[in-house]
Amino acid sequence: MTEAIYLLCAVASIACAALLLRGYMASRVRLLLWSGLCFAGYAVNNLLLVFAPVLSPGWTEMPVREAVALVSTGLLVFGLVWESE
Amino acid sequence: MKLFLSGGLFALSWVAGLFFLRYWKKSQDRFFAFFAGAFWLIALQRLLLLDPGTRFVAYCVRLLAFVVILFAIFDKNRAPRR
Numbered sequence: 001m002t003e004a005i006y007l008l009c010a011v012a013s014i015a016c017a018a019l020l021l022r023g024y025m026a027s028r029v030r031l032l033l034w035s036g037l038c039f040a041g042y043a044v045n046n047l048l049l050v051f052a053p054v055l056s057p058g059w060t061e062m063p064v065r066e067a068v069a070l071v072s073t074g075l076l077v078f079g080l081v082w083e084s085e
Numbered sequence: 086m087k088l089f090l091s092g093g094l095f096a097l098s099w100v101a102g103l104f105f106l107r108y109w110k111k112s113q114d115r116f117f118a119f120f121a122g123a124f125w126l127i128a129l130q131r132l133l134l135l136d137p138g139t140r141f142v143a144y145c146v147r148l149l150a151f152v153v154i155l156f157a158i159f160d161k162n163r164a165p166r167r
Binding site for chain 1: 086087090091093094097098100101104105107108120140141144145147148151152154155158
């Protein structure tokens with residue numbers, strides 16, 4: 001059941017990233033680019049979680065996964081600050 | 086290290102939510118309100134992950150945040166003028 005939630009999170013975050021980046025390509029609103037990049041990072045984070053048992057049994061607790069999420073959220077906050085008046 | 090990353094993620098998600106709240110207040114576009122809610126759910130999820138006993142609930146909250154984002158995008162596409 002937990003693995004199913006991990007997989008659903010991965011699928012949902014990939015969909016979020018794809019839709020936001022597609023929205024950016026269509027409208028060129030840069031906030032959508034920052035948000036899309038953030039969710040792309042979440043997608044990587046979630047995919048690492050899904051494939052953790054294959055990659056290495058210790059991966060679920062490895063900081064690399066969380067570091068990816070931290071960098072991507074930091075990128076979004078940078079974009080939000082950059083775009084604000 | 087893990088606690089540092091969790092704290093950083095909580096704070097950044099909370100701040101991102103605040104920025105989206107400001108965008109919503111300025112534009113009255115509910116797309117931003119959904120984003121603010123989603124990022125606060127992600128911040129809440131970070132708190133829940135601190136307790137191994139609530140790990141499953143935490144990932145359900147994370148999934149809910151992603152669903153809120155997807156709903157916001159579909160809502161925006163359905164009513165592009167809002």
